[in-house]
Amino acid sequence: MVSGVHLQHDPEASRRRGHQFDRGPVRDEAHHRPAGARDQGIEYPRMAMKRETPCAFPARIDESDTKFPAAAASLTCKCKHARGYTPQGGNMVLVRCLQGAALGALSLAALVMVSSGGAQAQPSGEDRYVILSGGGEEAGHLIARRDGDRVEIDYEVDSNGRGAENTQTLVLGDDFIPRRWEIEGSSLFGDPVEESMRLSDGVLTWSSQPDSGEVRVDSPRLYIAADDSPWSQGLYARALLNNGLSEAPVVPGGTLRIETVQPYALEGEPSAAIYRLTGLSSGGSYILLGEDYRLIASFSSGSVTILDAYRGEAPALRDLHSDLEAARFRELQADLAHGFDAPVQIRNVRIFDPVSLQLGPLSVVTVSGRDIATIETADTAVLRDDVHVIDGEGGTLVPGLHDMHAHVGMSDALNYIGTGVTSVRDMGNSPDRLEDLIGLIESGELAGPRIVRAGMLEGRSPYSVHTGITADTLDEALEAVRWYAAHGYWQIKIYNSLHPEWVEPVAAEASRLGLGVTGHIPAFVTPDEAIEAGYDEIAHVNQLMLGWLLEPDEDTRTPIRLTGMQRAAALELDTAPVRHTVELMREHDVALDTTGVTLELLMLSRSGEYPETAMAYVEHMPIGYRRNRKRAFVTVETEEQDAAYRAGFQRILDTFALLHENGIQLLPGTDSGTGFPVHRELALYVEAGLSPGEALALGTLRAEEYLGRDQWLGSIERGKRADFFLIPGDPTQDITEIGRIRLVMKDGVAYLPSEIHTRLGIEPFAEPVAIRPPQAHSEG
Numbered sequence: 056m057v058s059g060v061h062l063q064h065d066p067e068a069s070r071r072r073g074h075q076f077d078r079g080p081v082r083d084e085a086h087h088r089p090a091g092a093r094d095q096g097i098e099y100p101r102m103a104m105k106r107e108t109p110c111a112f113p114a115r116i117d118e119s120d121t122k123f124p125a126a127a128a129s130l131t132c133k134c135k136h137a138r139g140y141t142p143q144g145g146n147m148v149l150v151r152c153l154q155g156a157a158l159g160a161l162s163l164a165a166l167v168m169v170s171s172g173g174a175q176a177q178p179s180g181e182d183r184y185v186i187l188s189g190g191g192e193e194a195g196h197l198i199a200r201r202d203g204d205r206v207e208i209d210y211e212v213d214s215n216g217r218g219a220e221n222t223q224t225l226v227l228g229d230d231f232i233p234r235r236w237e238i239e240g241s242s243l244f245g246d247p248v249e250e251s252m253r254l255s256d257g258v259l260t261w262s263s264q265p266d267s268g269e270v271r272v273d274s275p276r277l278y279i280a281a282d283d284s285p286w287s288q289g290l291y292a293r294a295l296l297n298n299g300l301s302e303a304p305v306v307p308g309g310t311l312r313i314e315t316v317q318p319y320a321l322e323g324e325p326s327a328a329i330y331r332l333t334g335l336s337s338g339g340s341y342i343l344l345g346e347d348y349r350l351i352a353s354f355s356s357g358s359v360t361i362l363d364a365y366r367g368e369a370p371a372l373r374d375l376h377s378d379l380e381a382a383r384f385r386e387l388q389a390d391l392a393h394g395f396d397a398p399v400q401i402r403n404v405r406i407f408d409p410v411s412l413q414l415g416p417l418s419v420v421t422v423s424g425r426d427i428a429t430i431e432t433a434d435t436a437v438l439r440d441d442v443h444v445i446d447g448e449g450g451t452l453v454p455g456l457h458d459m460h461a462h463v464g465m466s467d468a469l470n471y472i473g474t475g476v477t478s479v480r481d482m483g484n485s486p487d488r489l490e491d492l493i494g495l496i497e498s499g500e501l502a503g504p505r506i507v508r509a510g511m512l513e514g515r516s517p518y519s520v521h522t523g524i525t526a527d528t529l530d531e532a533l534e535a536v537r538w539y540a541a542h543g544y545w546q547i548k549i550y551n552s553l554h555p556e557w558v559e560p561v562a563a564e565a566s567r568l569g570l571g572v573t574g575h576i577p578a579f580v581t582p583d584e585a586i587e588a589g590y591d592e593i594a595h596v597n598q599l600m601l602g603w604l605l606e607p608d609e610d611t612r613t614p615i616r617l618t619g620m621q622r623a624a625a626l627e628l629d630t631a632p633v634r635h636t637v638e639l640m641r642e643h644d645v646a647l648d649t650t651g652v653t654l655e656l657l658m659l660s661r662s663g664e665y666p667e668t669a670m671a672y673v674e675h676m677p678i679g680y681r682r683n684r685k686r687a688f689v690t691v692e693t694e695e696q697d698a699a700y701r702a703g704f705q706r707i708l709d710t711f712a713l714l715h716e717n718g719i720q721l722l723p724g725t726d727s728g729t730g731f732p733v734h735r736e737l738a739l740y741v742e743a744g745l746s747p748g749e750a751l752a753l754g755t756l757r758a759e760e761y762l763g764r765d766q767w768l769g770s771i772e773r774g775k776r777a778d779f780f781l782i783p784g785d786p787t788q789d790i791t792e793i794g795r796i797r798l799v800m801k802d803g804v805a806y807l808p809s810e811i812h813t814r815l816g817i818e819p820f821a822e823p824v825a826i827r828p829p830q831a832h833s834e835g
Contacts, residue, residue: 179203182350182362184286186212187369188521189357189485194218197360199286204228210240210284216518216551216612217243221282231294232275238282244614244657244688248282259306264662265685270306277305279335281682285360288342289350292330296348302334309678310334316379319343321368327351329375335679337729337815338466341376343368356380356464356488377488380465384501387469387814392502393805395443397829398423401798403433404447406771407454407786409756412748414451414787422777425803430773440831445798445805445824447781453751453793454770455778455801457758458504458733460594460648460724462522463489466815467728468496468503473811474730475780475793477801478758478768479504482548482573482594482648482724483511483522502806507762509546509573510539512561516552518578518612523548529557533564540568545762548594549574551612555584562589573648576602578612586639592646592722596707597654599647603632617657618689624702628713637717646720646761651739652732653725654707657688658700671738671794672731675818711743720761723754734794747790777803781824795821 179202186195195212206225212218221240225233238250242264252261254276260269263281270276277294280287295303295313302312311334321327324345333339343352343361352361354372361369399422405414419436421429431437455477461467463481471479481489489508496503511523512535519525524539526532532553539547547565549558555577562572566589573592576585582593582602593599597620601611604622609615627633639645655668662685665673669684676684691697715721721740725732733754740750759769767775780799784792799806805826809819 184360185363185366187359187361187366188214190521191369192521194358194521197284197286208284208286215520217614219243219282221248221284223283228275230275231290231297232277236278236280238280240282242282242686242688244617246687246690250280250282252278261306264687265682266307266663268307277303277311279305279679281686285353286350288332288340288353289344292332292342292344293348307678307682316341321351321365324351336677337680337817341379343372377491381495381501384465384469388500388502391806391810391814393826395803397442398428399443399445400439401445401447401452402438403449404452404781406452407751409454409752409770412746412752412787414785417449420452420771422800422803425776427771427773427775427777430771441829443829444827448783450781450783450797451785452771452779452781453786454755455780456733456754457723458725458730459722459758460650460726462728463492463506464728465492465501468492468501469811470728471504471730472502472799472801472806473808474733475796475799476730476733477504477778480507480509482509486542508544509548510544511548511550512536512553513550514552514554514557516612519552520550529560532557532561536561536564536568536570540570544570546571546573549577551575551578553577555580558585559588576611578610579607583636583639586643586645590645592648594648595650596647596710600707600710602636620654620658620703621696621699622703623706624699626706628709637713637719640719641717646722647714648722648724649711649736650724650726651707651711652736653727655704655739658704660687661691662687668732668735671734671791675820677816708739708743711740715745720757721753722758722761737793738790741790748787750790751786783821797821798824
């Protein structure tokens with residue numbers, strides 16, 4: 056059995072997804088459910104939860120029953136033991152008995168407020184949370200100790216050889232708004248954190264890694280910490296709810312909002328309910344609160360931070376998050392997708408050709424259904440009245456971009472479309488959730504790019520990443536390869552902790568089954584050895600260059616895989632080791648998934664400054680995102696060390712140029728989900744010495760040639776899919792023009808990025824096009 060998964064036929068899961076075949080490894084975390092849950096017949100479906108065993112005794116709801124709000128006490132129930140709550144849209148819920156009879160509707164907000172009993176001071180005590188990865192493995196802890204108005208936090212995450220760690224001390228007012236907050240520790244890659252906040256005499260002062268300042272306030276105001284923990288989400292929610300607020304301005308900026316989503320059936324927590332916090336990022340966060348708005352869990356479809364006593368709820372919460380987000384993004388798709396009942400003519404545009412690397416003459420492109428029907432020069436085109444018309448106003452149509460290193464979630468999918476990225480390669484994800492997402496995108500229910508799958512394969516170690524499949528033995532690793540092949544994956548992605556002796560047999564098995572092999576270079580393996588063992592591609596430029604920089608006994612499962620890159624400042628590229636690796640890459644036709652933008656972010660970010668990698672878009676983003684970009688990831692203590700990182704990054708760009716000159720294919724990947732870094736990745740290619748046209752070709756047609764789909768994607772030609780975007784300027788003269796997108800089309804469905812970004816709390820980058828409906832009906 057592969058560690059963390061087992062082969063199991065799950066008919067219910069297959070039914071939900073419309074499949075009639077074995078889905079392969081399914082993570083089983085049911086054994087973590089609260090004690091007694093199975094005995095009491097509690098099931099955990101994705102939305103409303105109820106007890107299964109009906110009661111034959113008619114009974115009236117007891118008005119003194121604290122497990123049910125008084126507002127519903129007059130309703131008669133035929134079942135004595137349980138009531139179910141079914142979401143009805145908006146803030147209403149329908150109260151039902153187990154027989155399914157509707158008893159009445161009441162306000163969900165009233166339900167939660169009445170059942171919680173109002174604001175009460177939290178007694179002294181201790182809450183212990185466990186942090187679980189998407190695969191259900193423990194990745195850290197969070198302990199909150201309360202003593203009157205004082206709270207102490209101990210927080211640590213250790214996943215993939217990295218993670219934040221800090222201790223915090225807070226002093227809360229009766230309104231649960233902090234008057235003092237001290238945070239000390241380290242960030243994701245170990246950079247020191249020292250943050251403080253004081254609220255006294257109407258003045259709030261703060262100092263953090265991204266910013267510092269002071270503001271005079273008429274009444275206590277929430278401060279949003281930069282380096283906090285998931286516990287803070289519960290604090291923010293409690294401060295709003297206990298003060299009767301649905302939104303409030305926060306420091307250093309922005310507005311925090313909370314909405315009640317639905318009650319949640321949880322043993323021992325009769326008033327438990329799900330809430331959503333928004334306003335700090337382009338998405339939102341979901342939390343589960345109990346009595347007196349105590350934090351029970353902060354959760355996503357991946358990581359879950361949850362009270363240890365309820366860790367068994369993590370799988371249900373992940374599923375619930377997926378369903379809630381799917382419902383939200385279905386609504387967005389309905390609002391944002393512009394479908395057509397007749398052909399579409401896009402007039403007065405020039406087309407970027409990734410073969411000639413030039414723009415063509417002014418043209419008219421007609422789209423019918425999901426395909427490009429005709430392309431005519433503007434001076435000979437027949438301008439029809441029975442079509443939808445988009446005037447490109449002399450702008451440029453560019454084929455849809457690619458992110459060749461993504462880890463896609465639902466919010467990422469929409470972000471990608473808004474930035475002109477119509478195809479991605481997912482380089483490691485939950486197999487179940489990725490399958491669900493692909494199905495929703497392909498059915499048209501959600502907006503999102505085409506997704507090519509690479510299956511993550513990791514070995515067991517204290518540094519293991521908790522994504523994909525983790526193997527404890529070579530046999531398990533080979534079985535994982537077979538599972539990925541059987542489920543239609545395009546590649547496997549080897550990760551840091553795979554045993555060095557397993558690399559060659561794993562690569563051979565993948566090759567036998569027709570899978571490509573990409574990935575990190577496992578610890579204590581060199582890039583040269585990985586290439587000779589069967590790698591088709593290397594993921595991340597640092598994974599390639601560390602082979603020229605590190606000593607044989609240095610462990611790349613640790614942060615040295617980033618901090619070691621400062622040594623690149625002294626790297627000479629015209630040396631025997633570098634020449635040998637490049638020659639091996641040419642001989643074995645090995646590509647590089649570059650992710651230069653990720654290295655730029657990690658190596659060149661400095662506290663209190665926006666990094667160059669984000670300058671083109673960061674001021675358009677919500678306050679939480681902007682603050683996160685004003686932080687450091689590596690510890691820089693001297694000017695010499697700063698200079699070493701900067702020179703090391705320049706050597707990365709030099710390496711891009713060297714590889715390109717030697718015919719090594721560069722694959723533009725970002726390891727990010729917003730889509731904006733794809734634009735920067737291509738700009739880095741230009742900074743390395745490629746022409747803008749060459750960079751665009753690598754991000755469009757050349758990527759599709761690599762994926763084997765260039766016969767129907769990658770360029771704007773008759774008969775190919777209508778995947779492209781419209782910008783006002785000429786990207787062959789200025790690559791940054793690709794950031795000003797007015798229109799995106801994927802499979803013939805149009806999206807206006809200004810509409811997408813507005814809905815996501817992002818300031819638009821360009822004016823949208825106008826879409827004129829047909830002025831006449833087509834005959835026949």
